[in-house]
Amino acid sequence: MTQTAPPDAPVCTLDTSTGGLVHIGAAHAAEESALRLAVNNPTGRPLRCERVTLTLPVGTGPEDLSSDPSTLRLASETEEWQLDRVASDRFELVPSGPAEAVELAAGETRTLLLSGLRPNARPGTSAVRTAVRWATSPGTFSESTKDVFNLVKSEESDLIKDFTASATSVQNGDAVKIRWKGRPKDGRPVYRLYFDNTEIKADDDKYMDKEGNGSYTTPGLTRTTAFMLLVKTKDADYGSTLAVTVREPDLVVGELTSNGVVKLLGEPKTLHSATSATTPYTATHTATTDGLIAGRVECEEDGRPADFTAIVTAPLAPKPASSTSTSHTTTACARVAKSPENVLVPVPKGATVEVSVRAEAGSYTTQLTWFPMGIGDLAERA
DSSP, X not given: OEEOOOTTSOEEEEEETTTTEEEOHHHHHHSOOOEEEEEEOOSSSOEEEEEEEEEOOBSSSTTOSBSOGGXXXXXXXXXXXXXXXXXXXXXXXXXXXXXSSEEEOTXXXXXXXXXXXXXXXXXXXXXXXXXEEEEXXXXXXXXOOOEEEEEEXXXXXXXXXXXXXXXXXXXXXXXXXXXXXXXXXTTOOEEEEEETTEEEOTTSTTTXXXXXXXXXXXXXXXSOEEEEEEEEOSSOEEEEEEEEEEESOOOOOSOOOOSSOOOSSOOOEEEEEEEEEOSOEEEEEEESSOEEEEEEEEESSTTSOEEEEEEEEEEOOSOSTTOSEEEEEEEEEEOSTTOOEEEEEEEOTTOEEEXXXXXXXXXXXXXXXXEESSSOOEEEOO
């Protein structure tokens, strides 16, 4: 999901141990879903986290997550955190012991797994809310912007795995092969692949085999393209996305006049590249032209996710007078080994970008590339 947060604030993300789905019915009996909460410090300085609040919709309806969330608990004991139920629908993760806050180093992510979830039996989508209370120094805590995460309750399982492209950046006119792993043909739900204005019946025999292995070769791409694989079940729709950037893309305009040389997309620049890295990466950049950051991150062991976070802070026009800048946060989390997550981050001229990549445990592989849309650079700040 996309979040909005102050530039110096931690970023909280929520997903599940079962690929973003909450298993119910037979799927729940086979594998229970746990909530995975990750708190990331994307800034270049330490932060103090006093409290993380989790608000669940409680009831028996399709929009409710559980009728009785009292069994929710930390999956493993930790010396730093404890989980308290403070209302029928609200939980707080707070420091255990005498400490008033948990210290988060620059670029650090703390991932907490909450098990014991008993979802109700009604398929549907539940909106779970999170908020973080944090500070840069003792005694001056602030509440971050509340974020909403939509979790799909479903009796289905293993709907989408390994949704990847053969390349995340290509030359103008090159094709890519999109691959995924879905359900076997017997009892398979509806699969659709969308990009631009195109809809592909991805569950057709020419794209998916009997075991659920799917692939589609695109036509030649002439501009940066986003792809979404959507699964339509009787419970809800569930999708996964990726993007492929195109170097020197075609220009589509209504009217263009020039009396000189026009260059739309400059040479791509590698911001950071790492393989099997264990040390978190953090950096702050300033853009002297509009552009895009193409990020790719993958973990190297199931259950040890790798996280990407980019906070773009751009100056506002003179109005509104109450604010001088606006901030936009983009996150991605790779949960399955060798199944990378891809993300595009738009960056306007004059913006500051804080980027971090890390794995809570284990190692990660990443590639961050800057694509300028004019004459300028994305310069790293000391």
